[in-house]
Amino acid sequence: MPYNEPEKKLLDKPVILVTNDDGITAPGIAALVKAMKTIGEVVVVAPDSPQSGMGHAITVSEPLRLDEVKVFSGVRCFQASGTPADCVKLAVARVLHRKPDLVVSGINHGSNASINVIYSGTMSAAVEGAIEGIQAIGFSLVNYSHQAAMDASIKVATKLARKLLADPLPQGTLLNVNIPYVEYGKLKGYRICRQAVAKYEEKFDERTDPNGRKYYWLTGDFINHDNGDDTDVWALANDYVSIVPVQFDLTAHYAIANLKNWEGNV
Amino acid sequence: MPYNEPEKKLLDKPVILVTNDDGITAPGIAALVKAMKTIGEVVVVAPDSPQSGMGHAITVSEPLRLDEVKVFSGVRCFQASGTPADCVKLAVARVLHRKPDLVVSGINHGSNASINVIYSGTMSAAVEGAIEGIQAIGFSLVNYSHQAAMDASIKVATKLARKLLADPLPQGTLLNVNIPYVEYGKLKGYRICRQAVAKYEEKFDERTDPNGRKYYWLTGDFINHDNGDDTDVWALANDYVSIVPVQFDLTAHYAIANLKNWEGNV
Numbered sequence: 001m002p003y004n005e006p007e008k009k010l011l012d013k014p015v016i017l018v019t020n021d022d023g024i025t026a027p028g029i030a031a032l033v034k035a036m037k038t039i040g041e042v043v044v045v046a047p048d049s050p051q052s053g054m055g056h057a058i059t060v061s062e063p064l065r066l067d068e069v070k071v072f073s074g075v076r077c078f079q080a081s082g083t084p085a086d087c088v089k090l091a092v093a094r095v096l097h098r099k100p101d102l103v104v105s106g107i108n109h110g111s112n113a114s115i116n117v118i119y120s121g122t123m124s125a126a127v128e129g130a131i132e133g134i135q136a137i138g139f140s141l142v143n144y145s146h147q148a149a150m151d152a153s154i155k156v157a158t159k160l161a162r163k164l165l166a167d168p169l170p171q172g173t174l175l176n177v178n179i180p181y182v183e184y185g186k187l188k189g190y191r192i193c194r195q196a197v198a199k200y201e202e203k204f205d206e207r208t209d210p211n212g213r214k215y216y217w218l219t220g221d222f223i224n225h226d227n228g229d230d231t232d233v234w235a236l237a238n239d240y241v242s243i244v245p246v247q248f249d250l251t252a253h254y255a256i257a258n259l260k261n262w263e264g265n266v
Numbered sequence: 267m268p269y270n271e272p273e274k275k276l277l278d279k280p281v282i283l284v285t286n287d288d289g290i291t292a293p294g295i296a297a298l299v300k301a302m303k304t305i306g307e308v309v310v311v312a313p314d315s316p317q318s319g320m321g322h323a324i325t326v327s328e329p330l331r332l333d334e335v336k337v338f339s340g341v342r343c344f345q346a347s348g349t350p351a352d353c354v355k356l357a358v359a360r361v362l363h364r365k366p367d368l369v370v371s372g373i374n375h376g377s378n379a380s381i382n383v384i385y386s387g388t389m390s391a392a393v394e395g396a397i398e399g400i401q402a403i404g405f406s407l408v409n410y411s412h413q414a415a416m417d418a419s420i421k422v423a424t425k426l427a428r429k430l431l432a433d434p435l436p437q438g439t440l441l442n443v444n445i446p447y448v449e450y451g452k453l454k455g456y457r458i459c460r461q462a463v464a465k466y467e468e469k470f471d472e473r474t475d476p477n478g479r480k481y482y483w484l485t486g487d488f489i490n491h492d493n494g495d496d497t498d499v500w501a502l503a504n505d506y507v508s509i510v511p512v513q514f515d516l517t518a519h520y521a522i523a524n525l526k527n528w529e530g531n532v
Contacts, residue, residue, distance in 0.1 A: 118516065119322055
């Protein structure tokens with residue numbers, strides 16, 4: 001089970017952990033493995049089933065399975081029964097027994113721009129990498145189809161992973177990369193962005209099961225409330241790859257000074 | 267199923283949505299309901315089973331159940347099959363058919379200080395409230411036992427909910443409140459804090475099932491790397507209630523300027 005490649009080999013090339021939230025058999029992770037094999041020593045630890053919408057879930061109330069599987073030729077692959085964040089923890093503690101040089105997650109089938117970052121299993125794996133002190137990127141393609149062409153995304157992921165390895169981010173920072181669904185030649189370039197202020201207007205689609213009991217499907221419309229041209233939503237609408245630097249310090253530092261008067265006053 | 271209290275009554279008192287991640291039968295939510303009944307019109311929409319560690323998970327690949335149940339006397343209570351974030355979405359869209367004035371989540375059995383905020387189902391419900399534009403607080407007691415005394419926490423939750431309703435936070439901001447496990451008279455007061463820089467050193471406890479297959483329990487040690495006296499970990503260690511203002515804009519704004527040179531240079 002442990003990953004026992006000779007240390008020498010590990011030192012020659014960067015070790016890249018690839019994971020995702022659509023599960024180990026999704027086309028997006030195959031594309032990401034293809035891209036990363038041109039850069040480094042790839043190891044895959046990914047969920048054995050789709051985990052979309054898992055946010056930063058971890059599995060604490062049941063045990064995890066971890067099995068080596070043959071999925072991508074020439075690459076050690078492991079599937080786990082948990083969430084994307086679990087996969088990163090398992091990879092470091094039980095597969096690699098070391099920190100990889102880079103964690104890449106995706107390529108997600110669908111946008112993780114704006115508020116999606118907070119619901120995204122793809123991004124939770126990248127965030128978990130950054131918590132471990134590892135350089136990390138989550139990649140998403142703005143197309144939900146498993147039949148979507150991945151050529152442009154493979155080129156983008158390769159370039160950005162090389163760039164990040166050459167020019168690493170400060171501790172506690174990672175990248176949320178979204179790729180518009182256009183041909184590579186039609187991409188306008190790369191934009192460093194902030195997360196757009198947007199939210200879902202939820203609806204629940206009510207149905208009745210064969211036993212007469214009601215159940216609900218979560219659905220809803222993505223509503224952008226942000227006209228800024230420095231946002232990820234703007235970049236994607238204008239055929240730029242959006243790159244948002246992300247942090248996991250959730251402290252609203254701007255609010256601390258005003259709240260200080262609560263201390264003697266609750 | 268819809269919540270059809272007369273509008274007049276709703277206008278007299280604040281409408282308070284209570285939820286949690288330990289499930290609707292946990293002692294912590296009973297304590298929070300008791301506290302909130304002294305302030306407003308309480309409605310409970312909470313998970314039908316424990317959801318600890320769910321982070322900001324939402325349920326997108328299976329339908330949800332939502333059933334009215336009798337759990338707390340004099341309070342409309344609904345249990346849902348989903349995550350804490352699902353419960354808030356369901357409450358707004360299918361139970362209240364309006365936004366409550368306050369979302370409170372907890373009282374969690376165990377700390378959600380520091381990096382725990384990112385794994386916490388309790389906090390994900392409060393974050394979802396804030397995404398909806400509602401004032402929101404997550405409460406956690408630094409004791410994992412379901413037998414822990416809740417008196418001090420009930421007093422703290424009551425005071426802080428009243429304070430927040432009187433003195434609301436800016437849009438996009440909510441509170442992560444952790445309460446040390448000491449008698450009310452021994453609490454030193456309230457501290458406005460930042461999230462301490464800390465992480466888990468994960469371990470996976472390996473076991474073998476009756477069929478000879480391995481499985482793993484996630485475990486690990488919480489390691490605080492932060493000596494600041496302005497952190498939640500410091501406050502709790504010194505018997506203060508810690509109050510961290512939290513945001514869901516994950517953009518690492520500090521990193522944008524340096525990254526701008528990537529734009530023409532990937």
